[in-house]
Amino acid sequence: MNKKTYDVAIIGCGPAGLSAAVNASIRRKSIVLLGGELCTPKLQKSPLVSNYLGFPEIDGPSLRDKFLRHARSMDVPVLQEKVDSVTRIEGDIFSLQTRQSEYHTRTVIMATGVTVSELVKGEREFIGKGVSYCATCDGPLFAGQQVAVLAYTKEGIEDANYLAGICRKVYFISGGGLAPQGLKDVVEVIENQKVGAITGKEFVSEVIIGDRTLAVNGVFIYRETYLPDQLISGLTITDNHINVDRSFQTNVKGVFAAGDCTGKPYQLAKAVGEGQVAALSAVQYLDQ
Numbered sequence: 709m710n711k712k713t714y715d716v717a718i719i720g721c722g723p724a725g726l727s728a729a730v731n732a733s734i735r736r737k738s739i740v741l742l743g744g745e746l747c748t749p750k751l752q753k754s755p756l757v758s759n760y761l762g763f764p765e766i767d768g769p770s771l772r773d774k775f776l777r778h779a780r781s782m783d784v785p786v787l788q789e790k791v792d793s794v795t796r797i798e799g800d801i802f803s804l805q806t807r808q809s810e811y812h813t814r815t816v817i818m819a820t821g822v823t824v825s826e827l828v829k830g831e832r833e834f835i836g837k838g839v840s841y842c843a844t845c846d847g848p849l850f851a852g853q854q855v856a857v858l859a860y861t862k863e864g865i866e867d868a869n870y871l872a873g874i875c876r877k878v879y880f881i882s883g884g885g886l887a888p889q890g891l892k893d894v895v896e897v898i899e900n901q902k903v904g905a906i907t908g909k910e911f912v913s914e915v916i917i918g919d920r921t922l923a924v925n926g927v928f929i930y931r932e933t934y935l936p937d938q939l940i941s942g943l944t945i946t947d948n949h950i951n952v953d954r955s956f957q958t959n960v961k962g963v964f965a966a967g968d969c970t971g972k973p974y975q976l977a978k979a980v981g982e983g984q985v986a987a988l989s990a991v992q993y994l995d996q
Contacts, residue, residue, distance in 0.1 A: 713801060713812040713813065714740045714812065714814070715732070715739065715814050715990075716728075716738070716813065716814070716990050716994075717739075717742065718732075718740070718741045718816075718819055719742055719743075719816065719818050719820055719939070720820040720821055720967070720969075721744070721747035721748070721786050722747065722748045722751075722967060723979040723980050724966040724983035725741060725983060726775050726778070727979070728966060728987040728990075730784065731984045731991075732817075732987040732991060735987075737990075737991060740811050741786050741787065742789050742790070742791050742804065742811070743787070747776060748772045748776075750768075751768040751771055751775075752772055757976065759976070790863070791804050791806055791939060792807065792844070793842065794816055794963075796962075800962055802815075802962065802963075807844055814994060815963070815964065815990040816963045816964070817966060817986050818963065818966070819967045819969065819979075821933065821969060822968045822969070827948075828906055829904065829906065830907055830908075831906055831927075831929065834906055834911070837912060838908060838913075838925060839929065840928050840929075841928065841935070841938055842928075843867035843868075843871050844867070847870060847871055850871070850875055850926040851874045853876055853924075854875065854876055854922075854925055855871055855924050855925060855926040856878075856879040856880075856915045856927045856928070857878060857879065857881065857927075857928045858881045858903055858930070859886055859930045860931045861886070862886070863930050864886070864930035865889070865890055867928060868891060868892075869890075871928070872892045878896070879924065880897045881901065882900075883903075901917045901920075903915060903917050904916040904917060911925070912924065912925060912927055935948070936950050936965075936969060940960060943959065946971075947971075949969060949970055950969050964990050966979065966983045966985070967982055
């Protein structure tokens with residue numbers, strides 16, 4: 709565990725997250741910035757950005773590099789770690805859990821980008837009742853039982869192999885064309901089938917996929933995008949976007965949000981501006 713307690717932890721290293729990091733750094737706050745393998749992937753894929761003030765007709769990769777160079781010039785650490793959960797552990801201190809480590813912080817800025825637009829039927833109802841997003845966190849709860857892994861990312865392959873070592877049966881459902889390469893032989897692979905529903909009474913008992921019904925006690929789901937209230941319990945969400953006020957404070961004290969995760973329009977300038985306001989609001993919260 710990283711024993712240092714940061715002033716600000718930022719989840720997401722896109723334009724909103726980088727903007728928040730730069731502005732919090734200017735105010736001399738200690739920062740940890742946690743992001744994916746590739747920061748700002750949408751910019752990296754954009755051949756032309758024509759509506760960002762001051763940079764007419766710049767290509768996306770060039771603008772992305774400018775953002776990252778700016779952050780690094782201010783010694784902002786960009787750690788390629790995916791946050792699995794955020795919990796308040798004592799007083800006003802939060803714990804951020806990743807696969808690699810644990811980070812403590814006084815404030816959190818959510819800058820996770822576009823959130824999940826379409827959930828599996830039954831997914832939200834069974835969060836914490838059989839639906840999980842982290843085998844490292846919850847896998848031991850299902851030791852000796854049957855589980856399904858719905859994976860859109862390679863992380864799902866890694867965790868399916870881990871679960872195969874402790875569970876009686878593991879089904880691997882390949883989502884979004886993910887190639888199920890590197891799975892243990894004992895894992896049953898189901899390809900080219902859409903999950904229809906996750907069902908059960910008080911807890912998960914079945915997954916309906918195509919014309920099959922799988923008897924399972926748990927379902928582990930891996931996506932590139934976040935389900936915000938999966939990360940922070942009690943976060944108020946509308947249409948899968950985080951509710952914020954004018955200072956970009958959420959309903960959870962000490963937690964702020966910025967960028968696409970707060971709602972439309974999904975625009976670069978909006979994300980950068982919201983990241984700045986969220987950072988300044990977090991600074992004000994800390995100083996008070």
